Amino acid sequence: MTEKKCTPCPTCQGKKIIEGVCEVSSEWRGTKDEQSDDTQCTPDQTCPTCKGKGYEE
Numbered sequence: 001m002t003e004k005k006c007t008p009c010p011t012c013q014g015k016k017i018i019e020g021v022c023e024v025s026s027e028w029r030g031t032k033d034e035q036s037d038d039t040q041c042t043p044d045q046t047c048p049t050c051k052g053k054g055y056e057e
Contacts, residue, residue, distance in 0.1 A: 006057065009050035016054040020044045 008014035022041040046052040 006055040009054055009056055011049035012047035014054045016052050017044050018047050
């Protein structure tokens with residue numbers, strides 16, 4: 001019986017999800033009266049290359 005070799009997914013490095021990225025920019029900051037919101041983040045997402053398995057078949 002041959003064992004199937006699984007290599008870690010190169011896109012997500014075997015983590016199954018791609019973590020969101022946060023960026024901070026003073027351009028997004030509101031006026032002094034508003035609450036300052038100068039950080040925008042992308043959500044975590046399931047890796048599209050390995051479909052959330054963490055490895056390539």
